[in-house]
Amino acid sequence: xxxYSTDIIIILLVIWLTARERxxxxxxxxxVPVLWGAMTLSSIPWASVGPVEVVLFVVFAAAGLAxxxxxxxxxxxxxxxxxxxxxxxxxxxxxxxxxxxxxxxxAQSWEQTHAFYHIANALMFMPLGSICxxxxxxxxxxxxxxxxxx
Numbered sequence: 309x310x311x312y313s314t315d316i317i318i319i320l321l322v323i324w325l326t327a328r329e330r331x332x333x334x335x336x337x338x339x340v341p342v343l344w345g346a347m348t349l350s351s352i353p354w355a356s357v358g359p360v361e362v363v364l365f366v367v368f369a370a371a372g373l374a375x376x377x378x379x380x381x382x383x384x385x386x387x388x389x390x391x392x393x394x395x396x397x398x399x400x401x402x403x404x405x406x407x408x409x410x411x412x413x414x415a416q417s418w419e420q421t422h423a424f425y426h427i428a429n430a431l432m433f434m435p436l437g438s439i440c441x442x443x444x445x446x447x448x449x450x451x452x453x454x455x456x457x458x
């Protein structure tokens with residue numbers, strides 16, 4: 309299996325998990341961030357990474373954290389009569405996620421000689437930060453809902 313098919317499978321999994329309503333399980337909330345982190349770290353050509361690229365990685369990760377907070381607040385959360393909390397991603401959240409990924413793919417298609425290639429690699433840190441922050445916001449909202457129930 310090549311790099312692109314692995315990326316596509318992970319992207320489809322993330323979209324599917326975001327779009328459907330599901331029971332929130334705090335014990336499994338780390339799976340998607342770990343998968344995305346592995347994909348991000350394995351797709352970076354680390355031999356050619358310099359200080360400028362590291363700064364770009366940090367900037368885009370921070371931007372991802374900010375968008376993740378927004379995405380987490382847009383999630384639909386509700387508590388059922390049986391006490392289970394369900395979460396469903398919003399359409400805006402999925403569109404935001406896909407827009408960042410499309411930008412990264414377009415930038416990467418311009419080849420490594422183009423100056424935008426380094427930004428394309430840094431763009432991978434934006435969804436990573438977004439996924440991590442979104443999960444954190446959802447977890448905090450879950451804790452608040454469970455605290456109100458007790």
